[in-house]
Amino acid sequence: MATNDFDDMSQFGMANWDGMESKDQPRQTNRVLMLLRGRYHWAIILATVFGLAGGMAGYFRKGNEFQSHAQIRIPQSRDVLLYNDVDTRFQINTFDSYMESQVQLIKSPQVLNEAIIDPRFEQYFGKLPKATALEIILHNLVVNHPRKLEVINFAFVNDSPDKAQAGVQSVLDAYLTYTRNEYKKRGSDKINQIRTIRQAEQNKISRLQQEKNFLISEFGTETTIIVEHDNLRNNIQEIKLELRDLQEKIKSFVPSYNNAPTSDSGGKDNAMASDAIVAQLALTDPHIRTMLSQKELLEARLHMYDTRGIGAGHQEVQNTRAELRAVKRQIDQYVLSGSGLALDASGAPQSPIKQLRAREQTLEEEIDEKEAAALTLAERINKIAQINEEIGETKDDLNFTNTRLEKLEVEQPEDQTVDVLNSGDYPLEPYNSAKRMQFGLVGFAGGAGFGVGIILLVGLADRRLRHAEDAQAGFKDVRMLGVLPTLPSELTDPEQAAIASHAVHHIRALLQIAAAPDENERMGLAYSVTGPAAGSGKTSMTISLGLSFAATGSKTLLIDSDLVAGGLTRRLDIAVHMPLSEVLFNNNILTETQVHEVHLAVRNRNITEAQFIVDRQMASQEQVNHALEQQQETAVGILEVCAGLNFRDAIGTTDIENLHVLPIGNAQPHHAGQLSPVELRKLVDQARRYYDIILVDTGPVLGSLEASIMSSNVDNVIMVVSRGDNKSLTYKSFEHLYSLKAKVAGVVFNHALSEDMQKTSYATMSAAQSRRQSDLLPREVFTQQQSERYGPLASAVASYGSVRKNKRTA
Structure with a gap:
């Protein structure tokens, strides 16, 4: 269940209702009072018994105790002879740490x-084993x-003043x-x-000096090593310049015949670097x-x-x-191999x-x-520098x-x-008299709390x-729509009936206030009435x-969607038969x-279906009579309307004006799956x-x-819980409704005790005792048989309201 479903109940139109008894968030004290309600006398008795027992146990827990005190002072500074920075002063934080270490040492x-x-210690405590004495x-x-003080306090507690003084003095002297x-x-x-550190x-220093002397022994001094290294680096630079010139000269002798020119003009520039050498060799080498003639x-x-x-x-x-490229490669290979050059003394081409x-x-x-020699000298120079730094x-x-x-x-002192x-010091009187009283009070409080617990x-x-309040304990934003009293099956007390009637009218008024539809709004409001368990009312x-x-x-329309119990249909004794035209249609x-024509005629004219069908000769009188007999055996309701029956053909009227019912018809519990x-x-x-x-009974x-299904298709859901219902089942029911995104208008607590009624605004009805008895006499709306069917609550509402009976029955 998402938290947001409970944090903002204003989306259900219930944020500012008047007359609500619930608060936004019950306090913990209210929760405790809810658990104690009806059990106050037992809580008082147990709290008194256990409180007295705990108080006595706390007071007599310990006897008289004496405490001897001692005190020492450790100054932060002392007089100095010459140097005032040698362990003579402490910073405040450092001194406190030192003093705490002395406490631990003691x-x-x-x-x-x-x-x-x-x-x-041995004189007053005797010869004790070491573990026992410690x-x-x-x-x-x-x-x-x-x-931030320079003192340390000692205290020793014992039931004897002599032992207390001996104990504190023994510890002080030992410290x-x-x-x-x-x-x-x-x-x-x-x-x-x-001194060891100095040595x-x-x-x-001696070891480092020996290591340094070994490194410079070959050259004599540190300066000689540095000069030798600089000369070597200069020589390397001169050789690198000579090498760079030589490499430039080599590049001028390398031919570039690998990439053949795309045209004659493009090839001249690429061959110029080697043409001079080739032309010179051609003078002496046939x-x-x-090969040059072949190339040309x-x-x-x-x-x-x-x-x-x-x-x-x-x-x-x-x-x-391709042939030209091959000839050029032959010329290059011949020139580079030295085949066309003069021979040296050994006979090899130069x-x-x-x-x-x-x-x-x-x-x-x-x-x-x-380079290797210069690197060796540099490492030696760096090593000598490190040794000099370490010596310093x-x-x-x-x-x-x-x-x-x-x-x-x-x-050093x-x-x-x-x-x-x-x-x-020697203690003259016990120090724990006030503490014994405190233990007694704590014991009394603990015992009383145990009894209440x-x-x-x-x-x-x-x-x-x-x-x-139990119905709201798990949900801080659930609103209490109303509280209904426990009524006997035969309601004879006028005052009780008046209070019950007022409670229902109050719930209805709150629903109307919460709805507050626009004047131009013509659509009706639908409410689903449900509960956590059967028998909740x-x-x-x-x-x-209704x-x-x-x-x-x-x-008002009452819809019976409880296919299992069907209590609404049974208690109102509503049976709606299938229209005669539908029976004849089913008989082909x-x-x-024709069925549609019959429906229009009956609605627009004061004529029955049988009379219209016979007059228009749609069927014979015998067929109509037979259909009428079949009609009495049929019953239609919510299931038939969902299957396609005209909505108004399944509506039944009641004895009360403006009150209509859509029964369950012939639906059975297993039809719920349809x-x-x-x-x-x-x-x-x-x-x-x-x-x-529209009120839907589910x-x-x-x-x-x-x-x-109904909870998610109506405007608001009214949750009816009864005294004696299971708490866990109630809270799970709320969670289930919120998981369906249903809008819960609030909860109605049924079968409430008189003390719950006294906490509601309906308690003002008790003032009726001071009125004339004739003011509480109910109006006779239902007969005895009807009162038994409608129930005591509905009878009370009808008797103390403006309910009017229908002039014509269904």
């Missing part, structure tokens, strides 16, 4: 073990330090002895520790001259193809270009490119060698350590300064609705509200057109056209299919 085993062997001290000792010894030991240890720093012949052929207009896609052009490549490799190897930092630490050691040796302000648990275990509520609406002149005597939400919506829409108010919310 309660530590180191101090308490000394306290239990103190002669005064437990006594820990249980009775109280130590605290007031914040003073322990701290004195520990302070001396700590001061000596601190100086020795600082370690001196050793570190093989190169032959192929180029001339391409030129001829071009002048004749033969395109690049021609097979001959493509073949010639290629210019090969010579340049060899020099390039030599320079690169020389650069790599010198260590010397600074050594200077600080020497200064610290000198200050401590000068200012012999003993810690602790002033004893109170060595342990038992009654509350009984109330929580009772899962029945006992009062009107849904049918009685439907009939009574009588109340009819008394105001509203044309009349056509559908009800369609679409058809029921159409039925409600038809009813809106002819009636001002079965229980959780056990009735038609209740769920």
Whole structure:
């Protein structure tokens, strides 16, 4: 169930109704009062009994106790000899932390073990096992330090004043002895520790100096290493410049024949870089001259193809270009291999490119060698710099350590300064007299609360609705439309009948106020009346509200959709038979057109269907008589209307003016599965056209299919709950309605006790006791038999309202 369904009930038109008893959110105290209602006397009795028992137990829980106090002072500062910054002052926050540590020290085993062997402790407490003695001290000792003060307070509690004083004095002396010894030991240890740190720093400086000397031993000094490194870097730069010039020269010897030119003009620029070398070699090498002649012949052929207009896609052009590329590659390979060059002393060709490549490799190897040497020198220089920095930092630490050691040796006191302000007083009277009274009051309150809690648990275990507020406890925004009293089956008390009638009229008035339709609105309002369980009074509520609406002149229709119980149809004794024309149609005597003609004639003229059919000779008198006999055996209602029967042909009249009924007809419980939400919506829409108010009597919310369907097709749902209904079932019913997006107008609490009635506005009707008895005499509207059928609530509404009987019956 979505939270928003309950947070904004104004969408249902119920936000500002007058006369409501419910609040937006029941307080917790109201919930407690709801659980105690009707059980107040038992709650008072149990609260008194358990309260007295708890008070006595609390008061006598402990006897008289005595408390002895002691107090010491630890100053934040002391007089100094030379240096005023050596452990002589504390910041406020640091001092408080130190004092708290002293409190913990006092309660530590180191101090308490000394306290239990103190002669005064053994004198008053006797020789006790160590565990027992420690437990006594820990249980009775109280130590605290007031914040921002220089004092620590001791307190020892016991039922004997002598033991209380002995206990606090033993702990105080044990603390003073322990701290004195520990302070001396700590001061000596601190100086020795600082001396050890100084020696370690001196050793570190010596080790670092040796490591530095080893690194510069090869060169003599740090400056020599730096100069050597700079010279080496300059030499590397000179070699790199020579290498860059050599690489530029090599590039000028490399031919570019791989990408063949697309035309003769495009190929000249690409061949110029190697043409000079090739032309020079051709002067002395006949093989190169032959390849050059072949190249020129192929180029001339391409030129001829071009002048004749033969395109690049021609097979001959493509073949010639392929041959030209092959000749160029042969020339390059021949030149680069050195085949056409002069031989050296060993007989190998002396290629210019090969010579340049060899020099390039030599320079690169020389650069790599010198780079490695320069990197080694740089690492050594960085290592020396790190050692120098570390030596400087260590010397600074050594200077600080020497200064610290000198200050401590000068200012270290012999003993810690602790002033004893109170060595342990002797208690003269018990300190816990007021506390015993407090324990008694707490015990009384706890016992009384326990007694009330038992009654509350009984109330929580009772899962029945006992009062009107119970129906609203789970839903803060559910509105209480009204409360109906418990009525006997034979209502003879005029005052009781008047109150019941007023309650129903009040509910009807609230519904009318909430609806507040526009003056131009002609459609009727539809309400579904349902409940969490059978027997909640849904049918009685439907009939009574129908009588109340009819008394105001509203044309009212009651629809019985409870196919299981059919209580509305049974109590009003309504039976609507199938129209004669429909019977003849089912017997295949009349056509559908004739049936429609009969319906129009009967509605517009003062004539019966039988008379019209016989007069128009649509059927013989014998056929009509036979159909009339069949008609008495039929009963139509909500199921037949959903199946297609004309809506007005299924409506039955009652003894009350403006009150009409749509019964269930011959429908049985298993017919509920034939009800369609679409058809029921159409039925409600038809009813809106002819009636001002439509009240739908349904079965229980959780056990009735038609209740769920109707709840989502009407304007508002009226939930009727009865005293004694199951709470869980009621709350689940509300959740189910909200899950269907149904608009809940509110809840009506039925069979209420007199105390619930006194809380409502209907309680003013009790003032009728002071009126003349004749003012409460009811009007005779129903006969005795009708009163029994309609029920006591409907009879009360009819007797104390403006209900008028019909001049003509159905």
